[in-house]
Amino acid sequence: MRGRLAQADLVLFDGYFFSPEHGEPIASALAVKDGLIMALGAEEELKPLVGPGTRLIDLEGRSVLPGLSDSHVHGLALGRSLSWADLSEAKSIDELVESLRRQAASRPEGWVVGFGWDHERFSERRLPTRWDLDRVSAERPVVAFRKCYHLCVVNSAALAALGEDRLAELDKKGEALRDASTGKLNGVLVEGGLEAVRELLRELDKQGVLRAVEAAVDEALRHGLTCLHWIAECPEELAAIMALRASGRLGIRLYLLFPPHMLEHLVALGLRTGFGDPWVRVGALKVIADGSLGARTAFLREPYADDPGNRGRLLYSERELRELALRAHEAGLQLAIHAIGDGAVELVLKVLSELPGGPRRMRHRVEHASVLDPALIRHMASLGVVASVQPRFIVSDFWVEERLGASRARWTYPLKSLLKAGVVLAAGSDAPVEPIDPLEGIRAATGEAQRPEERLTLWETVGTYTYGSAFASFQEGFAGTLEPGKAADLTVLSCGPEELEAGELEGARVDATFVMGELAFSRVRLPEFGGL
Template sequence: MAADLVLTNAEIHTLTDPDDVHEALAVRDGRVVRLGSAYEVAFLEGVETRTIDLEGRVLLPGFVDAHTHLTEVGTRLVHADLSGAGSAAEAVSRLADRADETDAGWVQGYGYDESGWSDARYLDRDDLDGVSTDRPVVAFREDMHTAGINGVALDRLGDRLPVDDVLEANGVPTGVVVEDALGPVREAIAPDVDETRDRLRAAIDHANACGVTGIHDLVRHSHAPRVYRDLRREGDLSLRVRINYWSDHLDALREVGLGTDDGDEFVRTGAIKSFTDGSFGGRTAKLSEPYADGEGSGKWVVSPSELHDLVERADADGYQFTAHAIGDAAIDAVLDAYEATEAGAARHRIEHVELPSESAIERLAETGVVASVQPNFLKWAGEDGLYESRLGTDRRRRSNPFRDLLDAGVHLAFGSDSMPLDPLFGVQQAVNAPVEGQRLTVTEALRAYTHGAAYAGFDEDRLGTVEPGKAADFTVLDSSPWDEREAIADIDVAMTVVDGAVVHDAR
């Protein structure tokens, strides 16, 4: 039987083995049916076969982003993008431009990172009052654990903001809010169904352009699950989505009988998600020792006892569980909660795992818990970076120890946390990590963004490598990451294929 699609004259890396490289492949009904030389695969060409000459380009399994927030990606495409702003003044200028473009509602900005600014401070009320004193304004830090709001927003939200998470100076709110105080802000700016659809459509197109063929999306009180299923029903969903629901959705999922891995080829239910701590940027990640540049050792967003109860409930009902844990104390708390479960069989996960102790790495390997990590974060791990100021040299050098995790036998899954959503950027960070002893090979980093992420979603039998019988999800690059180790992020994605259909073509 003839193939639907033939991709030929390529450098196809299956990622099953470093030396397994082929010249051509054939696809039928959304599955790979043959790999081999151009001559061998050509026998499957028929009258209606689409044959594409890739002109020597590199073909890989499609990237799977194991941790993202796709609505937020779309929001940044629609609202003010503050990423890359070189100063507070530049970020405020971008917000002011956005305010001029809209005449009602909140002025929203996303993604600023003050760690590279000369004054290295959060955007606050004074900054954002400069954008507007008539309309509420919010500027989210890149990690989404800290935001600045103006006076109008402070007055409007009032007592809904938990006092402990509203930063003050001399008893007066600065406009900087963290952790639980972000809840009322998010509720106030939450998009409706149509707005969510617009944002997700923009984000999906962006993801496909970055070579992403599948995501694990973490959602809470969002219309995204409905929109994904609507797009799927309409035949307009061009990436595979695994939805990880916040723990406050657990009872609802149980009531409707929607369990982990339920769904179809494109939209499936994933894990139950919880926080434990915050972030290094906000000094809210929970550490066993105090921060190097401030008082305290972080905070519990969800206490260990509450986390233990959540894990016990979810695991008893057969759900995969995943917990955000960045600081070493938080990582230990999650592992403690998982000890009473068959964590490996359930493929329970920890998101971020930024500062695990040596004993925690051993426990991760022994229990089979998946380390869902973000190589993008290594951009803050240099000698003069954010981690150095927050943690000091020793802990900074021990952060994000991907080599130690992999060598210990821990299941490693890469994701972006949308900072930014760009697998090639993350691969470059992992291959060129600031601490030389923690660097991965190009193949190892690519496998973490393909097979490793697929494994984290129970998908290794259908995704993550290029093999006969597996889904025809591919990323095609203009040049080889093995040849451009220090500039992997600069490689252009020439084509993205999902389920045998070309969803992005920039050749």
């Protein structure tokens, strides 16, 4: 007697299922069992899998992609930033101050926090100072983080909250800047100065960590993301993630990146890259080698074109970086090293090339890899290093030619050249630095903001948000494409197949997000039926 076919838990039908390696619809229906893709095909072919317990959802002709991933998210900062003053539209220091005043009025106690400004857009074309922010409040601490998250400005009360000893330490390192005419601290903090402020904010808001994690997850799901490479900051954040996982309320898959101060704890516990389950996995050690182009702290081989006496800064010496990388590598931990300037990328590749056995086996990553040249690209490819890139930077850094000069700007965000050389690209947002919306990143990589010779096709770009991110997290056998046995992670778009077949996503939105076969977000009501 022939056994009955297993019944699907869920069948999605009347859809157009795309997998980037094909570039065309591969099925009109998809069946899910135990969180995994059971089968794909025509609706008639999947009918035998439908039973009394099967849920049926009508996609009404929508296009479906493998679940999109974000390979670089500051989760806690993203969650918190959703309740901060949004300064991204400020076109002057006066507008920035006014936004912060509204924030202060809406939250009458504690720190006043804003995020997202870019002084390149200000009519004054200068950085704000403590004296500007003193106009927001003379009594309450005020901080405004620049959108790169490598520079912030604080008011006089915030400087006082940091304390004389900490300020002296930052001043000595050049991370608390001074006014050129008076010699006084002007409230501008870079790199370690931001961390000093973040430490104060974390200490004051431990109870808000869980809320911030939940807010970040919800924001990601709304934008069709099914897996985040989540850059952790503190133990309380990890505890919140684990509590959500244990209660079944996490809702999204996470690949965790840990800061250097947690390395010895990971080593002592014997935790290695890949440990965990489909929902939460130990990922990489996240190391920051230099700063940002926006703050002029990214480390360049030659000085900035618009700041001739400045090459940026390295946050580790070569010896320090080598020792840290070796410790992580020998402990079985992947490295994800932030390197934006060509000088920093050159140093990071040198350090990775010297690791025992080389970097290929551990798929060590260069985060951002912004300013390159053909030789650096070839070196990355030869080492098997993954490039974790943020396509939305192409749009935001409209000033890059002025900052770097034409010859270096040509090799800034060279996505096509990296792909052609054989470098695996894993795309992300760097949220909250950029919007977490992956469709914005896809449009940036394929659109007119990118120079033509470095412009990617739609399917090349989708691949960086699916297979590329899965490869960068050792999960390409589990996610990243639509195949039986892989995770039923799906991003449902508002458009039909015509837009995708034409190679564009201009008007598309995310209508629904499925994670491990569960509907985690829906912007519209999808008709649902019971099984036969």
